[in-house]
Amino acid sequence: MDIHEYQAKEILARFGVAVPQGALAYSPEQAAYRARELGGDRWIVKAQVHAGGRGKAGGVKLCESEHEILDSASDMFGQKLVTHQTGPEGKGVYRVYVEGAVAFNREIYLGFVLDRTSQRVMIVASSQGGMEIEEISAQRPESIVRSTVEPAVGLQDFQAREIAFALGIPAKLMQQMTRTLQGCYRAFTELDATMVEINPLVITADDRVLALDAKMTFDGNAVFRHPHIAELRDKSQEDPRESRAADRGLNYIGLTGNIGCIVNGAGLAMATMDTIKLAGGEPANFLDIGGGATPERVAKAFRLVMSDDNVQAILVNIFAGINRCDWVAEGVVQALKANPVDVPVIVRLAGTNVEEGQKILAKSGLPIIRANSLIEAAERAVTAWKNDVAQNTKMRAV
Ligand code: ADP
Numbered sequence: 035m036d037i038h039e040y041q042a043k044e045i046l047a048r049f050g051v052a053v054p055q056g057a058l059a060y061s062p063e064q065a066a067y068r069a070r071e072l073g074g075d076r077w078i079v080k081a082q083v084h085a086g087g088r089g090k091a092g093g094v095k096l097c098e099s100e101h102e103i104l105d106s107a108s109d110m111f112g113q114k115l116v117t118h119q120t121g122p123e124g125k126g127v128y129r130v131y132v133e134g135a136v137a138f139n140r141e142i143y144l145g146f147v148l149d150r151t152s153q154r155v156m157i158v159a160s161s162q163g164g165m166e167i168e169e170i171s172a173q174r175p176e177s178i179v180r181s182t183v184e185p186a187v188g189l190q191d192f193q194a195r196e197i198a199f200a201l202g203i204p205a206k207l208m209q210q211m212t213r214t215l216q217g218c219y220r221a222f223t224e225l226d227a228t229m230v231e232i233n234p235l236v237i238t239a240d241d242r243v244l245a246l247d248a249k250m251t252f253d254g255n256a257v258f259r260h261p262h263i264a265e266l267r268d269k270s271q272e273d274p275r276e277s278r279a280a281d282r283g284l285n286y287i288g289l290t291g292n293i294g295c296i297v298n299g300a301g302l303a304m305a306t307m308d309t310i311k312l313a314g315g316e317p318a319n320f321l322d323i324g325g326g327a328t329p330e331r332v333a334k335a336f337r338l339v340m341s342d343d344n345v346q347a348i349l350v351n352i353f354a355g356i357n358r359c360d361w362v363a364e365g366v367v368q369a370l371k372a373n374p375v376d377v378p379v380i381v382r383l384a385g386t387n388v389e390e391g392q393k394i395l396a397k398s399g400l401p402i403i404r405a406n407s408l409i410e411a412a413e414r415a416v417t418a419w420k421n422d423v424a425q426n427t428k429m430r431a432v
C-alpha cells in the first residue's frame with residue numbers, strides 16, 4: 035500500500051528524520067494561504083500523487099509569490115499527472131503540499147528495501163541523489179552503496195557511520211546522518227514497510243541533513259496491524275477496479291487484454307495467464323477468489339470482472355483443494371442467472387467434488403463452455419473470444 039509524500043514525511047519525522055516545514059492544501063487558494071502561514075519568500079508546491087518523477091512532469095514547482103503559488107497550484111489541481119511511474123493514464127491531483135524552498139549543496143539517494151535473496155532489509159544509498167535509482171544504476175553504478183541489516187541486532191551505529199563515510203558525509207554531519215538512517219530503519223521495521231525512499235536527502239547550505247522527498251510503501255497484508263497507516267489509504271490513487279475488489283476482500287489485478295480470469299491462488303493465476311498467452315490471447319485481469327470460495331464470493335467475483343469494459347470473455351479456472359468444485363459451480367450459475375453476461379464463459383474445474391460441479395454446470399441450462407485441462411480451457415477461451423468478437427463486428431456491419 036502506497037501513501038503520499040506529506041504522509042511519509044510526517045511518519046518519518048516522528049522517527050527522528052528531519053524534514054522541511056510544510057502544509058497540505060486542497061485548493062489553490064488554500065495553498066497560497068498555507069504559504070503565507072509558513073512564512074518566507076520562496077516555496078515549493080508539490081502535487082501529491084502516489085508516484086515519483088513529479089519534478090520532471092510539472093508536479094513540483096518553485097514559486098516566489100502568492101500569485102505564482104495560485105497559478106502553479108491551479109495548473110496541478112484536477113489534472114492527471116503523468117510521470118514515468120504512473121503509466122500513460124496518469125494519477126489525479128487532489129492535494130498539494132507547500133514547503134519552504136530549501137537551499138542545499140548536495141543531494142543523496144537513500145532507499146530501504148526488502149532484499150529477498152538475503153531475506154533482510156537492504157539499505158541502498160548513492161551520492162548521486164536527485165536522479166532516479168534506475169538512472170543512477172545505469173549511469174553511476176560505482177556510486178551505489180549497499181548494506182544489509184542483520185535482523186537480530188538491527189541497524190548498528192557503526193554500520194550507519196560506514197554508509198555515511200562511503201557517501202562522503204563530513205564528520206560534523208555524522209550524527210545527523212546516523213539519526214536519519216536509524217529513523218528510516220525503525221520506521222521501516224516497526225510499521226511493516228516494504229520500501230522507504232528519500233530522494234533527495236540533502237545537505238543544506240546551513241549544514242542540516244534534510245529529507246526533501248519521501249516515499250513509503252507498506253505490506254498490504256500487515257496494515258491491519260497498523261490502523262493509523264491503513265487510514266492513509268487514498269483510493270483516488272488506485273485503479274478503481276482494484277479498490278472495489280479490495281473492499282470486497284478479493285485480490286484483483288487489472289491488466290490490459292480482453293480475457294477476464296477468475297482463479298484461486300496466485301500461482302494458478304500466473305499459470306492461467308501464461309496459458310492464455312500461449313493460446314494467443316491476452317488477460318484483462320485476474321481475480322483470485324482465495325481458499326474457501328462460497329457461491330456468494332464467486333458471484334461477487336463475476337460482477338467485479340464484468341464491471342471491466344475490456345472483458346470480452348471470462349475464464350474460470352479453479353483447482354479445488356480446500357475449495358469445492360460444486361460450490362464454485364453453484365456460484366457461477368447463481369452469478370450468471372442473477373446477472374446474465376453477453377460474453378462467452380469458459381469454466382475449468384479440477385479437484386474436490388469435480389463431478390458434482392460439472393453436473394451443476396450441465397444442468398443449469400446456461401451456455402457455459404466446459405474444459406477439462408488448463409490448455410484446453412485457454413484455447414477454448416481464446417477461440418470463443420475471437421468468434422464472439424468476429425460475430426459482433428459482423429453484426430455491426432449489417
Ligand atoms: P519527485 O521525486 O517526484 O520528482 P521531489 O520531491 O524529489 O519529487 O522533487 C523534485 C526535486 O525538486 C528534488 O530533487 C529537489 O531538487 C527539488 N525540491 C523538492 N522539494 C524541495 C524543497 N522543499 N526545497 C528545494 N528544492 C526542493
Ligand code: MG
Binds near residue numbers: 086087233234247
Ligand atoms: Mg524525489
